[in-house]
Amino acid sequence: MVRTSMIIAGVVLVLGLISVGAGFAAEATRVKGSQMRIVDGKCVHPSNPVMGLAITAATALILLRVVVRVATGRGYACCRTRPNLPKLIKLCIFLAWLMSFAAVGGFIVGAKNTTKTNLVFTNGEYGCYVIKPGYFSGAALVALVNLGLSLFYYLVIASSQNVPNKPSDSEVEALPVSKDHLIPPLPPQMQ
Template structure:
């Protein structure tokens, strides 16, 4: 494997792990999950919205977008899987599923951050005041789905690199840059 392929793989894997860790950290920091139902308005609902969950969710989204950008940039851009004739169907399926799952993860992180950041609550039919809460597991699911998305993108990237190197070997063209030719240099004569 080339150094570039190894570095891209390590970077994308690290970003995927960061997305998963951020999902689990946001789930752990989401203190409103354990907030009891209150019979009257309380400022506790406003205090619970000040947790760092929103920042963690935004960091996870940024890591996921960076990973997607790296995969897209190193494989020739969006829809390159359709334009590369010698790439396998499995690789094409991986990238499509990767795009779908990354979109789902981003949506879950955004919705989770929005609900976690809301202050106040609402009065239900029985007149009981409930704080806005996020169902347990949303951030955890977003982290796992984000990790799966990045790993599927990595599988696509590795299969893409493999297909490109096989195509280069088949055509006999070397993908590396050639060294410039060395020419004889004549010193100018003094006239």
């Protein structure tokens, strides 16, 4: 069970790093205003990988969320958690879900906006819409925080599931059986 939880944690880490890396790569390769051209009243985008990188980042983050959700099982969803969980874990679960929605939404909206071809009228001039600097890196930072929170609460939950159950107070330990019927067994205090 410990080995399985470490493999799952490794998969979550890889998916999170893919998402964060693709987000920062999308930021580095985003189209700048100086690269846009206007042809026949439409904006023409230069060929670049921003849309693919943003979709890759969003997909990896969605897969991360699916893996953690399946691995933790019932009772560890965004707003429906087990009542006996510590408040810190409940907060981590809620924040991780919230941040994953924000990051995935940011990546998808950014990918959609990189293909806009309509002219925009700003400051008395027509120009082309471009993604603002820091947009994709902001989504990547949110994805990074999500990764940290998801790994933390997954590992805490997985480690608590790996602890063997202690016998409850209502369970009684059986006295040892002696092969020699002449010698009575020792009381539990003297063993």
